[in-house]
Amino acid sequence: MMDGMRVALMVTCVNDVLFPRTGRAVVDLLTRLGVEVDFPEAQTCCGQPMVNTGYLDEAVPVVRTFVSAFEGYDAVVTPSGSCAGSARHQHRMVAERSGDAGLVAAVSEIGPRVYELSEFLVDVLGLTDVGAYFPHRVTYHPTCHSLRLLGVGDRPRRLLEAVRGLTLVDLPEAEECCGFGGTFAMKNADVSVAMGADKARHVRETDAEVLVAGDNSCLMHIGGMLSRQRAGVRVMHLAEVLASTEAAA
Amino acid sequence: MSATFVGMPAFPTAARAALADTQLRHNLTHATHTIRDKRARVVAELPEWEELRTAGAATKDRALLTLDEQLVRLEESLTSRGAVVHWARDADEACRIVADVAQAHGVDEVVKVKSMATQEIGLNEALAAEGIAAWETDLAELIVQLGDDLPSHILVPAIHRNRAEIREIFRRRMAASGRPAPDDLTDDPGELANAARLHLREKFLRARVGVSGANFAVAETGTLVVVESEGNGRMCLTLPEVLISVVGIEKVVPTWRDLDVLLRLLPRSSTGERMNPYTSMWHGVTPGDGPQEVHVVLLDNGRSHALADQVGRQALRCIRCSACLNVCPVYERVGGHAYGSVYPGPIGAILNPLLKGVGSDPQVDSLPYASSLCGACYEVCPVKIDIPSVLVDLRAQVVDAHRDRRVPKPEAVSMRAAAWTLSDSRRLARAERISGRAGRWLTRLAGLPGPGRRWTSARDLPAPPRESFRAWWLRTRRRGSRS
Amino acid sequence: MSAREEILGRVRAALADGPEVPTAAVPRRTPDGSVDVVTLFCERVADYRASVERCSAAELPERLRAAVAGERVVVPTDLDLDVPGSVVDDALSTDVLSAAELDALDAVVTRARLGIAETGTIVLDHGPGQGRRAITLVPDHHVCVVDASQVVADVPDAFDALDASRPLTWISGPSATSDIELDRVEGVHGPRHLHVIVVT
Known part of the structure; x- marks a missing residue:
């Protein structure tokens, strides 16, 4: 199925700027699995920060940039449930706002080919065991957009369960939002922090050493709280866990 | 009843006061969790x-x-x-x-x-x-x-x-x-x-x-x-x-x-x-x-106004069951009064702006932002009101209602600047280089008034990396990729 | 312009975009042959903390007497059951019982239009043997006699059987509230005690 498939990495603006190690982990992991992945340099951002704050006109040129970067690829892989959700579920609204039928057609064409990392591994590559080794006690937070907008279901858990050495412990109230919510974290900072405090408490209850999720923005929020509390739990993107091997460890 | 919702402050202010009410927090946690389990x-x-x-x-x-x-x-x-x-x-x-x-x-x-x-x-x-x-x-x-x-x-x-x-x-x-x-x-x-x-x-x-x-x-x-x-x-x-x-x-x-x-x-x-x-x-x-x-x-009282909204009219399907309130992580922590209306919670955050219209009352305009867009409300709604999508659409209506301001809000200025930077990867790459340590650029992207302080009051920021992913790719991997 | 014309005008203007009207099939579950609807009905009624008993037609008079022993009882005028000592309420007569008079009574005995197994509900259409709505509301104890043949499996089956032109009262257990900390408490304004006798 992979033969001749053109695969692009959509690293996302947050990962590009703040968490480049996650992008590098995706490249390492896919390379290890025999997938040649391209990084279209024209890419910037999916436009979600503008869309979710109400700035649709401002999102139009960003979505155009997205289209020009990713059209022509068979699959676009991204280590973010939220950005995959944006491409699959919000770009059409932005394109319609532009009044440009060509843009509407283009986003409708690309949207279904955008995969969150766990979807790409499980559905496209047909893998749950990616040969990773990570000898740590881990708990997993299913971020809201992965869970509800994309419906990734138990794919990330299945991938984690197949990692050698890894002990996966259940996170209480796992499906409750951590409170990040994009600009919500700043516009309603008090509520956001109150939600994050409860999420951080549940993480500590697990006695895990590492909190794993598929979105670094949510992890930045939860991790920021855990770090402030000197909780002794670190946060890590799913891609980085799956990229870990015995050789690297 | 002489108490009134008239003159309520915007949601973030009302929410801050509600969050400090420990009795309220305790009562709400108990009640919402009880009803969630029964419903499930x-x-x-x-x-x-x-x-x-x-x-x-x-x-x-x-x-x-x-x-x-x-x-x-x-x-x-x-x-x-x-x-x-x-x-x-x-x-x-x-x-x-x-x-x-x-x-x-x-x-x-x-x-x-x-x-x-x-x-x-x-x-x-x-x-x-x-x-x-x-x-x-x-x-x-x-x-x-x-x-x-x-x-x-x-x-x-x-x-x-x-x-x-x-x-x-x-x-x-x-x-x-x-x-x-x-x-x-x-x-x-x-x-x-x-x-x-x-x-x-x-x-x-x-x-x-x-x-x-x-x-x-x-x-x-x-x-x-x-x-x-x-x-x-x-x-x-x-x-x-x-x-x-x-x-x-x-x-x-x-x-x-x-x-x-x-x-x-x-x-x-x-x-x-x-x-x-x-x-x-x-x-x-x-x-x-x-x-x-x-x-x-x-x-009527605003219902025909809501019906004219092609995205928002689905809110009129609401059968007032409250399931969206009971599962909402925001409602669970602030309660209903912070929404300033008899219709609180996720459905209130869309119904009030739809019934009353946006652009004139800052309290009403604050409601579509009173959500992390987690989608738990949509999942339980018995008549499938896509509350997150309506919230996002209403946010756009709020922004559009203020587009002709002579002096734009700082948020609008920073969003325009971010959009300009993010519309062209060369501009983004330059911004990353100029800021030296790439992470500093992100605070400008988020660019809301005092965002740094609002973030760091309770959360640490991750240490910004020395090299962006883009820079790493160009340095180590570039081989005939399109750009 | 009248309020009526103005509201209808606004509604028509609001729909000027000509939205497409959707259709969707209303799901119906295939009856599970292994489940006895009468047994399920009794279980589900009991779940609401109502009293439920099953008896034969021959046993019914004695069960009824025991159910209302020592109570002042009202019955609808056309009830086909013998409840000794009961007061008869005739909705269409001139000396109908007042709300205060009903409040002075302890119990009411009626029949029902049907019972719904899935939800443990009895439905009154206030036809023969069921009386006007107030008599099954004001007294604190409602004894309702349901024939096993009246029990349907599910809500859609109930809609098949019910007459849309009649007033209906759906009753699922005794009066209850969850208004205090969302914990359920049985017994507020309606009958605090519901007693369903299923005749098989």
Whole structure:
């Protein structure tokens, strides 16, 4: 199925700027699995920060940039449930706002080919065991957009369960939002922090050493709280866990 | 009730105050988690639940998208069954109609079934101004009314009160409006419910005029439906001589058979029961049974405005079950008062702006942002209202309403700057290089007033990396990729 | 312009975009042959903390007498059951019982239009043997006699059987509230005691 498939990495603006190690982990992991992945340099951002704050006109040129970067690829892989959700579920609204039928057609064409990392591994590559080794006690937070907008279901858990050495412990109230919510974290900072405090408490209850999720923005929020509390739990993107091997460890 | 939502501050300010109320936080956590579990259990009993939700949404849409025909048909059906139909453009007109009917019968009191529509129009206050006491008879409404408080939940308006607080309200306030609370009243919920029974029974037995809303109004048959638990609804619907029902125009369903799917969805979503204790269905006047004078007030009050919104009109499907409130992580922490309306929670965050319009009241404009867009509300909605999508659309309407400001808001300036940078990867790469340590650029992207401080007041920021992913790729990997 | 014309005008203007009206099939579950609806009905009624008993037609008079022993009872005028010492309410007569008179009575005995197994609901259409709505509301104890043949499986089956032109009262257990901390408490304004006798 992979033969001749053109695969692009959509690293996302947050990962590009703040968490480049996650992008590098995706490249390492896919390379290890025999997938040649391209990084279209024209890419910037999916436009979600503008869309979710109400700035649709401002999102139009960003979505155009997205289209020009990713059209022509068979699959676009991204280590973010939220950005995959944006491409699959919000770009059409932005394109319609532009009044440009060509843009509407283009986003409708690309949207279904955008995969969150766990979807790409499980559905496209047909893998749950990616040969990773990570000898740590881990708990997993299913971020809201992965869970509800994309419906990734138990794919990330299945991938984690197949990692050698890894002990996966259940996170209480796992499906409750951590409170990040994009600009919500700043516009309603008090509520956001109150939600994050409860999420951080549940993480500590697990006695895990590492909190794993598929979105670094949510992890930045939860991790920021855990770090402030000197909780002794670190946060890590799913891609980085799956990229870990015995050789690297 | 002299308490009012008028003049409430915008959501973030009201939320900050609510978050500091430890008793409120504790009461809400307990109550929302209790009801979530109950709902999940009874929903899991029905393998056809998802099909039911789809059917429920289609049923309501069928009514809403042919609303003019349905309303005319409802009026004919009601009139042919002996009801008097009134139309009210807004809250004042609806209150005037109810007051006129009550005054025509010379009464100084009415008994009320719990009704969101009559709360929305401020009926109790309007009747009080005419010298008519409106007695709330639902237990939670009674608690709110006696406590001179505001409702904070659609189904359980006193959800913010615990049993000890309710006992205190009953002991202090019942005597002023009728039979006092028993001297030995404890905070046992059964005893508290009994105190309400004793207090209200004398009012039920003497009332000549009852006021209700309706959960559903059937165009085909003129059937009005009230779904309830305590029996206070049945008391108000059957014992008085005169019944006035204030019904939002979005409550209409085309056919009697449509009630089937809605009655399968509502109780399980709302109280987490297979069926609620009492559902009453009646059509105008029933000879020899119940009120022999029946009025129905069809209320617009912004609903036609909401209907004109092609994305937002789905909010009018709402059957007021409260499931979205009960699962909402924001509602769970701040409660209902912070939303500044009788409609709180996720549905309130879309319904209020849709009914009232955006762009003029900062409190209303703050509501679409009162959500992390986690989507838990959409998942449980029995009529599949895509609340997150409507929230995002309303945010765009709020922004658009302020686009012609002479001096743009700092947020708008930073969003435009971010969009300019993010429209071209070369600009983004340059921005990353200029900021040296790439992470600093992100704070400019987020660029909201004081974002750094709002972030760091309770959260550490990750240490920015020395090299962006893009720079790493170009340095190590670039090999004939398109750019 | 009248309020009616103005509201209808606004509604028509709001729908000027000509939205497509959706259709969706209303799901119906195939009856599970292994489940006895009468047994399920009794279980589900009991779940609401109502009293439920099953008896034969021959046993019914004695069961009824026991159910209301020592109570002042009202019955609808056309009830086909013998309840000794009961007061008869005739909705269409001139000396119908007032709400206060009903409040002075302890119990009411009626029949029902049907019972719904899935939800443990009895439905009154206030036809023969069921009386006007107030008599099954004001007294604190409602004894309702349901024939096993009247029990249907599910809500859609109930809609098939019910007459849309009649007033209906759906009753699922005794009066209850969840208004205090969302904990369910049985017994507020309606009958605090519901007693269902299923005749098989």
